[in-house]
Amino acid sequence: METEERLTALRKLMNKHHFDAYIIPVTDTHLGEYVPAHWRCIAWFSGFTGSAGTIVITRDFAGLWTDSRYFLQAEEQLKNTGIELVRLKIPHSPEYIDWLKEKLKDGSTIGFDSKVVSIGLTGKLEKFLEDKNIQINTSKDLVGEIWQNRPPLPDSRIFDFDVKFSGVSREKKLENVKQLMKEEGVDYHLLTALDDIAWIFNIRANDVKYSPLAVSFALIGFDNTYLFIDKKKIPDKLKKILSDAGISLMSYKEISKALMKLGKGTRIYLSPGSTNTWLYRSIPSFCKIIEGISIPAKLKAIKNPVEIEHVKNTMVKDGVALTRFFFWLERTIGKQKITEISASKKLNDFRNQQDLYQGPSFAAIAGYREHGAIVHYEPTPDTDIELNPEGIFLLDSGGQYLDGTTDTTRSISLGNPTLEEKRDFTLVLKGTIALSLIEFPLGTRGFQIEVLARKALWGNGLNYGHGTGHGVGFFLNVHEGPQTIGTGASGNLETILQPGMILSDEPGIYREGKYGIRTENLLLIEKSRETEFGQFLKFKTLTLCYIDTKLVEKSLLLPEEKKWLNDYHNKVYDMISPYLTGEEKIWLKEKTKEIRSF
């Protein structure tokens, strides 16, 4: 079936159900970042494969609302589909709601599938549209009705995530969550985010690309804990382990029924951002819903000592892979053909040589020259270009290891950098350093310190359009909340920074049509001194990979910044060199040699 036929079939169903408009979101039932094929409705329906977007179909119009990252790709992929590209003014904002309000007549009906839309968005739609008496019907998955050969739900094997990695048993985690549930005064906690579930039960799987998750729901009560999952996916041994921990297995589809059976007056805690409308509405109205950041999300953000020790070791392994890759790249470029995609594959090969490596933690952003200026660029066979011994190569990549998740960006010069490139690189580096050097009192929130990463850029009329720092999971999602360093919508602005949290530190500068520069390290929050003014905290840089000093304009660095860079490079060499060949060692020694004042 072609997209045009699908569009016709869908409009036929809209007619049948008396829908004046139908909305297809990019999200899945668990509202996670990486969507399994089973739920990739937009990709199947329209051919558009971007990670953000919403399709809205009326009787006489069909459009895909997406942001500037995807304008070129969407134009290409939507050609001759009958679906038009609508350019979002503000990324991630539901601008189609205003459009619907303007276009639809009083008394119209809008349909969408409540299973893949958050309760927050549904509420917003209802509120916006009530003025015009527009009805919302969320009971139909029209794409599902016409989707033949739809990929099944993911069915990867679930495995026990050893406590030697997780550091805390599932029993203890459940106990901790129940303690906080008691403090919140709730009877049940509904878990819908897959990383929350993987974390609390110490299970992992491969249902989702890049993240070791199992498609499931969970309901935690004081007497019973239920895991809703396709039981076939769980080995018998693990079934017994879970059962011994007091966890009852239920079929994945039974979650809704279980919620409907909650007794009168039950107080149930859930996170509105990851709870879909269908589940939310399964909770009887005589129950009291308490909304907040999920308790496992709050707990897992603070890494335990075992996790922290593992991550430090994982950073050495990941640093070795990155170092060997950059060595190989410098030695090979100009001698054999290397492209953005082949470079990413080669880097994955190097990571694959490391112990406990499981795969990339996200699609590497390998942006050569002007591609580096596209913030979420992921090379495809259509866009892939060859690297030459000139210009800047931005490489943002990470790995999933059984003992941790990594995320590192380095921008290197493949030739002789220009003055502008050096100046930009150094201003970005000043930001990376300034943020990592800050000491701050307990109680500080991430948005308060973000300016440190931007100050040097701002002072030169430069800026970047993304946040500065996100949380990172432990063999879990590479983007993990609730902490954030930024003022945007991702993460929770009110979350205070606490010891044990891991955050990225990634300022950048993007020169359209020329190059992109970003230097990203992961930072661990540790306790610093305690004074009469309270407990202070500081960052420890976890990432171990040299920074290309060829791009550093030394005259722009303050003494304390030079000291930071020299100390960092000493540490990188000391930690990484034991795992290198002689030739690599000599090369890394040169790459990490001291920058002197002059």
Added chain:
Amino acid sequence: METEERLTALRKLMNKHHFDAYIIPVTDTHLGEYVPAHWRCIAWFSGFTGSAGTIVITRDFAGLWTDSRYFLQAEEQLKNTGIELVRLKIPHSPEYIDWLKEKLKDGSTIGFDSKVVSIGLTGKLEKFLEDKNIQINTSKDLVGEIWQNRPPLPDSRIFDFDVKFSGVSREKKLENVKQLMKEEGVDYHLLTALDDIAWIFNIRANDVKYSPLAVSFALIGFDNTYLFIDKKKIPDKLKKILSDAGISLMSYKEISKALMKLGKGTRIYLSPGSTNTWLYRSIPSFCKIIEGISIPAKLKAIKNPVEIEHVKNTMVKDGVALTRFFFWLERTIGKQKITEISASKKLNDFRNQQDLYQGPSFAAIAGYREHGAIVHYEPTPDTDIELNPEGIFLLDSGGQYLDGTTDTTRSISLGNPTLEEKRDFTLVLKGTIALSLIEFPLGTRGFQIEVLARKALWGNGLNYGHGTGHGVGFFLNVHEGPQTIGTGASGNLETILQPGMILSDEPGIYREGKYGIRTENLLLIEKSRETEFGQFLKFKTLTLCYIDTKLVEKSLLLPEEKKWLNDYHNKVYDMISPYLTGEEKIWLKEKTKEIRSF
């Protein structure tokens, strides 16, 4: 009548009205910062004269809830009154609500006067207490019923604020406000904050201490604009001027009736923070209330070119007064008795010699030695101490001039500073400088840049417990919203910083029992460069008063900080010295001499 008798009389009235508790807030009908005597119910009732606090009376308990600034004062002033001091854990938080909820039985009734409580607080009370079925009766001013010889409403003469100062005519301001009302889609704008009213009508008066305000309300519609005010206070000439500008004068007490007469479907805009419950409830339920920051508040925050030129000149005058004061202080100390209060008076004398001076813009915080560590210290005859040629003297003061409002803090050493004093002073100064040097893109909010003022302190385990910057009016309130540099409750966090705004920059450090240090300048936001990354903004320092270099530990300053200080001191000398005597000039030259690197 003694407080105990008042308490008995009030409880008698509570019995009569079947109130189980009665709340007396510190606020007035306009919910402003400085409360006229007519509304100082707590001071009259209990003897407590602090600026923050709430009295709650039940049948068997009477307490004053206030914050740590006032613990000592309240203990003293409440002695033998039958009213107990209740220490607030979090300043300005209504902790008495929880207490009431705990103490009162189901079905109890709480009374307070709706005319002096914001609609925001009433809503909070109702929401908190609904669980326990506690009734709220807001119709009685019980203190008013027992207050004999209550001071009348303020009756100062209103005067026309010349457009040569205000820069924009009242007609044009009304036009601008109506334009924004149109964009908001509202029919009326209710104004309750006295500075909003003084600003839009270009009137000033002396109804409120420290702020040149007239007690009044206003209602702006597209066809009619009403000023509710005691007409006796307005000279006939001004009456005609206002009438010619299309402003109808109504009696002050008629505001409520005017609101009650609004027609069905009227959309009325108001600011919930400055609207009392009584007025809010006067609006018929068939009207639609749109809440937001008042439009005059948004407009007056951005000073016009005429105001800016005046303020720059006012800063010279104020700087001259401060300079002559500090010269006098240094020459006189140890020779004649100077106390905190006499010093404040002397400073006021120097200001009084300046053209267009009207009086102080707030009660000077003159804190010698350990008194400097009390953040909102105001010397009283009981606390007043003599200044000696040793230790640190913190002086935070400001003036109201027809051509602007000032607010400056300087901390000077009266003897030989200790190493700790110098280090603390220099770390604070680094904060003042860092904030004033930042360049930032349009769209930045104040909380994003605050860390710059704290970073040097944080990096040494130090901090301060107040915000860093507040807006300042133009011959209006010294504390003016909505802009703010901080993360606290004052000001509006979402307000972006815009060219023409004036903000204070006042980090500090407070060593309990030892000394306080604060260095405060006023900053004006100006446009900086425009690049491909947008419009950038910067600060211009307005305040002109030397900084005590005796307290500067030069080794802690970066080259750019030394340059800032030297440039600033050159400017201070150039601008101020023409107005000084020969002796004062020589002295200021020495005070502003260049700091060299060594």
